[in-house]
Amino acid sequence: MKNKLKVLRAEQDLTQADLANKVNVSRQTINAIEKGKFDPSLSLAFKLSKLFQLSIEAIFKND
Amino acid sequence: MKKENVSKQMKKVTINLVLWSLLWLISLALATFGPKFIWQENTTWSIIAIVINTAIGGGLIWAHIKHLTALDELQKKIQLDAMGIALGVGIVGGLSYSVMDIANVISGDAEISFLVMLISISYMIALTVGKKRYK
Numbered sequence: 314m315k316n317k318l319k320v321l322r323a324e325q326d327l328t329q330a331d332l333a334n335k336v337n338v339s340r341q342t343i344n345a346i347e348k349g350k351f352d353p354s355l356s357l358a359f360k361l362s363k364l365f366q367l368s369i370e371a372i373f374k375n376d
Numbered sequence: 377m378k379k380e381n382v383s384k385q386m387k388k389v390t391i392n393l394v395l396w397s398l399l400w401l402i403s404l405a406l407a408t409f410g411p412k413f414i415w416q417e418n419t420t421w422s423i424i425a426i427v428i429n430t431a432i433g434g435g436l437i438w439a440h441i442k443h444l445t446a447l448d449e450l451q452k453k454i455q456l457d458a459m460g461i462a463l464g465v466g467i468v469g470g471l472s473y474s475v476m477d478i479a480n481v482i483s484g485d486a487e488i489s490f491l492v493m494l495i496s497i498s499y500m501i502a503l504t505v506g507k508k509r510y511k
Contacts, residue, residue, distance in 0.1 A: 338448040338449065338450070339448050340449065340451065341451075342448050342450040342451070344510075345510040346509075350509070350510050351510055353449070
């Protein structure tokens with residue numbers, strides 16, 4: 314699954330660790346999602362959606 | 377919940393797990409070597425040592441569950457994959473080893489320690505590979 318997490322994070326001037334703090338996961342998890350190695354759960358996708366004030370579809374796209 | 381709290385909680389459950397593991401290891405050593413070196417084959421003391429070791433083993437399982445609960449979703453996936461591989465290798469390898477003993481392909485009896493080592497080593501390898509894969 315592709316996503317715009319890295320771009321959105323850069324726009325808000327957040328580091329991976331900052332974002333990880335905000336959504337309660339490890340920095341490794343954020344890094345794996347950004348690289349498309351790991352697909353987040355629905356619960357985490359909702360947290361990211363709420364944080365960036367975008368719909369889940371606007372952040373994540375199916376390959 | 378803030379990250380500081382999550383990190384703090386993670387540190388707490390990890391220390392808890394390490395302490396229970398050490399305690400269990402010490403009690404296992406006591407139950408194994410005590411009869412020969414400390415209480416000269418006294419059955420009552422052996423039973424007490426085994427009961428204590430089993431009870432501490434229960435605590436170790438509880439500590440492990442607490443540790444797994446504190447992990448985030450990717451860390452849980454890595455653990456689940458590693459445990460699945462270790463279980464599979466343990467069952468397949470353990471049964472092959474047992475059959476080798478029954479068929480007298482190996483000299484001597486099949487030892488449970490071999491199975492424990494096989495599961496531990498495969499778990500550690502799978503965990504390392506999993507952590508590297510998602511790095």
